[in-house]
Amino acid sequence: xxxxxxxxxxxxxxxxxxxxxxxxxxxxxxxxxxxxxxxxxxxxxxxxxxxxxxxxxxxxxxxxxxxxxxxxxxxxxxxxxxxxxxxxxxxxxxxxxxxxxxxxxxxxx
Numbered sequence: 382x383x384x385x386x387x388x389x390x391x392x393x394x395x396x397x398x399x400x401x402x403x404x405x406x407x408x409x410x411x412x413x414x415x416x417x418x419x420x421x422x423x424x425x426x427x428x429x430x431x432x433x434x435x436x437x438x439x440x441x442x443x444x445x446x447x448x449x450x451x452x453x454x455x456x457x458x459x460x461x462x463x464x465x466x467x468x469x470x471x472x473x474x475x476x477x478x479x480x481x482x483x484x485x486x487x488x489x490x
Contacts, residue, residue: 396409396453
């Protein structure tokens with residue numbers, strides 16, 4: 382049962398890492414499609430194995446998780462990507478507010 386939250390966290394990580402790009406949108410739709418295909422495969426396997434009587438709540442929970450992954454993934458992939466106003470030339474750290482001309486971050490110096 383740990384795999385279901387781990388799967389959702391992986392999709393959310395990928396959408397955050399690749400937000401505002403086509404890779405982020407692809408990870409949302411592949412994540413929801415993967416969860417939906419697991420639901421279809423498991424529900425058809427339950428039906429055949431148990432003669433039509435199985436776990437009626439499990440497909441509903443998978444559908445709910447797919448909806449949650451879709452909602453959170455779309456929200457995350459549409460978040461703006463922050464761009465520094467005055468980045469360090471070495472590490473791209475935001476150096477806005479420093480009074481020195483052409484500043485460099487202490488870790489990059």
